[in-house]
Amino acid sequence: MPEIERRITQAEAIREALAQAMEEDERVIVIGEGVPDPKGIFGTTTGLQQRFGKARVFDSPLSENGITGICVGAAISGMRPVMVHQRIDFALLAMDQIVNNAAKWHYMFAGQVKVPLVIRVIIGRGWGPGPQHAQSLQALFAHIPGLKVVMPTSGYDAKGMLLAAIRDDNPVIFIEHRWLQDIADHVPEAPYIVPLDQALICRPGQHVTLAAFSYMTVEARLAAEALAEHGIEVEVVDARSVRPLDMSTIVESVRRTGTLIVADTAWKTGGIAGEVIAGVAETAFSALKRPPLRICLPDIPAPTSPHLTRGYYPDALYLARAIAAHLGRSIPDAELADRLFRTTPHDVPQREFRGPF
Amino acid sequence: MTTFSLFRSMLRIRRIEEAIAERYGAQEMRCPVHLSIGQEAVAVGVCAALQPQDGVFGGHRAHAHYLAKGGDLTAMLAEIYGLENGCCRGVGGSMHIIDLAAGFLGAVPIVGATIPLAVGAAWAAKLRNEDKVIVVFFGDGTFEEGVVHESINFAVLHRLPVLFVCENNLYACYTRLSERQPDRPIHAIAAAHGCRIFTAEGDDVEAVHAASRMAVADLRAGGAPVFLECSTYRWREHCGPNQDDHLGYRPSGELAKWESTCPVSRLASTLSSSPEGARLVAAAEAEIAGEIASAFAAALASPVPQPADLPGYLYA
Ligand SMILES: Cc1ncc(C[n+]2csc(CCOP(=O)(O)OP(=O)(O)O)c2C)c(N)n1
Numbered sequence: 102m103p104e105i106e107r108r109i110t111q112a113e114a115i116r117e118a119l120a121q122a123m124e125e126d127e128r129v130i131v132i133g134e135g136v137p138d139p140k141g142i143f144g145t146t147t148g149l150q151q152r153f154g155k156a157r158v159f160d161s162p163l164s165e166n167g168i169t170g171i172c173v174g175a176a177i178s179g180m181r182p183v184m185v186h187q188r189i190d191f192a193l194l195a196m197d198q199i200v201n202n203a204a205k206w207h208y209m210f211a212g213q214v215k216v217p218l219v220i221r222v223i224i225g226r227g228w229g230p231g232p233q234h235a236q237s238l239q240a241l242f243a244h245i246p247g248l249k250v251v252m253p254t255s256g257y258d259a260k261g262m263l264l265a266a267i268r269d270d271n272p273v274i275f276i277e278h279r280w281l282q283d284i285a286d287h288v289p290e291a292p293y294i295v296p297l298d299q300a301l302i303c304r305p306g307q308h309v310t311l312a313a314f315s316y317m318t319v320e321a322r323l324a325a326e327a328l329a330e331h332g333i334e335v336e337v338v339d340a341r342s343v344r345p346l347d348m349s350t351i352v353e354s355v356r357r358t359g360t361l362i363v364a365d366t367a368w369k370t371g372g373i374a375g376e377v378i379a380g381v382a383e384t385a386f387s388a389l390k391r392p393p394l395r396i397c398l399p400d401i402p403a404p405t406s407p408h409l410t411r412g413y414y415p416d417a418l419y420l421a422r423a424i425a426a427h428l429g430r431s432i433p434d435a436e437l438a439d440r441l442f443r444t445t446p447h448d449v450p451q452r453e454f455r456g457p458f
Numbered sequence: 459m460t461t462f463s464l465f466r467s468m469l470r471i472r473r474i475e476e477a478i479a480e481r482y483g484a485q486e487m488r489c490p491v492h493l494s495i496g497q498e499a500v501a502v503g504v505c506a507a508l509q510p511q512d513g514v515f516g517g518h519r520a521h522a523h524y525l526a527k528g529g530d531l532t533a534m535l536a537e538i539y540g541l542e543n544g545c546c547r548g549v550g551g552s553m554h555i556i557d558l559a560a561g562f563l564g565a566v567p568i569v570g571a572t573i574p575l576a577v578g579a580a581w582a583a584k585l586r587n588e589d590k591v592i593v594v595f596f597g598d599g600t601f602e603e604g605v606v607h608e609s610i611n612f613a614v615l616h617r618l619p620v621l622f623v624c625e626n627n628l629y630a631c632y633t634r635l636s637e638r639q640p641d642r643p644i645h646a647i648a649a650a651h652g653c654r655i656f657t658a659e660g661d662d663v664e665a666v667h668a669a670s671r672m673a674v675a676d677l678r679a680g681g682a683p684v685f686l687e688c689s690t691y692r693w694r695e696h697c698g699p700n701q702d703d704h705l706g707y708r709p710s711g712e713l714a715k716w717e718s719t720c721p722v723s724r725l726a727s728t729l730s731s732s733p734e735g736a737r738l739v740a741a742a743e744a745e746i747a748g749e750i751a752s753a754f755a756a757a758l759a760s761p762v763p764q765p766a767d768l769p770g771y772l773y774a
């Protein structure tokens with residue numbers, strides 16, 4: 102009998118991955134500020150302490166740097182900790198332990214010691230978090246040799262990549278997006294792995310390669326659907342990993358389309374979008390028919406007011422307009438605007454969007 | 459500072475926070491808010507001991523501190539509404555408030571972030587021979603951050619005019635103190651750092667005020683940094699306008715116990731025991747209601763901020 106397609110939210114998929122990892126390996130422990138509390142990190146850790154006990158599922162004092170170092174110490178001593186920060190901004194307090202210790206412990210002792218540590222961090226956009234609670238810092242982590250950095254988009258990938266990250270013997274920064282956590286998706290129940298270094302072509306197309314990170318993949322797919330009605334076939338590549346970047350999937354796509362656009366959730370300067378473009382320019386410069394394009398946040402911290410965030414975060418309509426303009430195609434703007442009109446305010450997720458990915 | 463003016467200042471903060479809570483559901487204040495309801499006595503008792511030139515820093519739960527130091531109400535409300543006349547023109551929202559004219563030097567939501575800044579401000583005051591005391595408010599949870607201890611150590615080492623005020627409300631979000639720290643007083647750690655220690659029942663505004671006056675006088679006279687720990691309680695949810703006792707993270711009856719020692723209503727009934735006092739309390743209620751209504755109206759009359767202005771704020 103074929104399995105009935107099971108649909109659960111990404112938050113549930115993450116919780117399931119954590120539970121299955123704890124079931125299959127008793128060295129796995131879960132710790133973070135709020136992990137066992139009634140909100141359970143947006144539902145991703147709800148019930149885990151009841152199920153696995155207080156000896157494996159922990160709340161944490163507000164001590165990000167110390168706890169990270171403590172987890173590194175536990176990881177080099179036989180445990181496999183999974184830490185979580187409700188916002189990526191809080192991990193900044195732990196940069197010393199992440200960058201100086203976690204990322205280098207294996208290297209600086211010439212491979213004698215492994216650091217099997219997962220640090221879950223959550224990014225987001227909109228609805229008032231402001232300058233210190235809404236940063237997309239993937240490039241900061243991706244700059245560091247010794248770290249693996251991933252940003253799954255679908256619930257399917259979130260589960261498979263979290264299981265892969267927990268089984269991996271290296272420190273993995275696992276970046277989740279708040280706007281993806283409530284989206285339901287097909288997620289098989291049995292444990293499975295999605296590799297930490299492979300991009301996914303989630304919509305084929307011959308005219309332009311649109312490499313997107315995390316939540317931008319959702320907006321990219323909406324833009325691609327709208328543009329398809331005007332004869333522009335966008336190949337949407339969900340990058341999925343940031344370090345290592347799967348450049349070969351992106352380069353192959355660009356060889357087919359000749360055009361590269363990168364959509365990232367972060368600022369432009371020093372960001373990962375520029376890294377993708379550099380990689381393509383280095384290996385497939387002659388495949389490019391026109392200059393590449395980055396679609397990122399403006400180079401200013403996120404403001405809080407909804408009047409100020411309007412236009413700060415590129416959405417599907419912004420992407421569609423930018424892609425059409427970049428290809429020199431004129432599409433009546435009213436048609437795009439009509440097609441991609443949002444029924445929700447700009448600063449909350451497109452709740453009507455339910456995948457599939 | 460008279461008992462009545464301490465009372466009035468608390469009542470004003472209580473009513474402002476309640477007014478924010480009441481309007482929050484309309485989804486026009488689109489930023490997280492951490493209300494001070496239940497904790498007013500700490501902010502008021504401490505700030506009443508300060509001079510206008512003294513400086514105050516806060517954290518994520520800073521409305522009471524801002525208001526008690528004399529921060530502009532309309533500018534705070536406009537900020538929460540994300541409007542141009544807000545105290546940071548909509549860039550910050552409730553978690554980022556500032557009123558330099560009032561000596562409220564800034565509040566931000568990364569926990570612990572303002573504690574070293576307060577020490578730095580006190581250091582600058584000392585280096586510049588300014589008659590200035592700096593206060594920083596923070597919670598029991600914030601005390602767990604390493605930077606707090608690094609900062610206190612430096613402050614004591616250099617004998618800086620800084621008052622650390624720890625509002626111990628027993629919780630950080632939904633996690634009880636006993637799940638985060640061993641069973642020993644927070645202020646004992648500060649004492650070991652070399653701070654002079656005061657403690658006060660945080661629902662007794664006169665006790666907080668008396669301790670703060672001594673602390674501030676000491677600091678002005680060149681004494682060691684002071685650490686004031688106040689026991690207090692957050693009545694509403696950690697973040698947002700609602701009650702959240704139904705979630706079950708606090709023992710049943712705990713909130714009721716603290717409500718029964720409400721700093722505002724206890725003082726109201728003491729003051730109301732004389733007819734003259736009762737008249738003053740009623741008059742204060744009416745004046746405050748009027749002030750709040752006009753502040754909301756003034757805040758909402760603000761123009762909206764323009765995204766084009768944002769890049770101009772990035773560099774000096
Ligand atoms: C560095 C950092 N870690 C975590 C958080 C999330 N956070 C916001 S408030 C808070 C609890 C603070 O507790 P406490 O200091 O006791 O203040 P209270 O909320 O009780 O007033 C936490 C964990 C944060 N803002 N910054």
Ligand SMILES: [Mg+2]
Pocket residue numbers: 597598599625626627628629630631
């Ligand atoms: Mg607290």
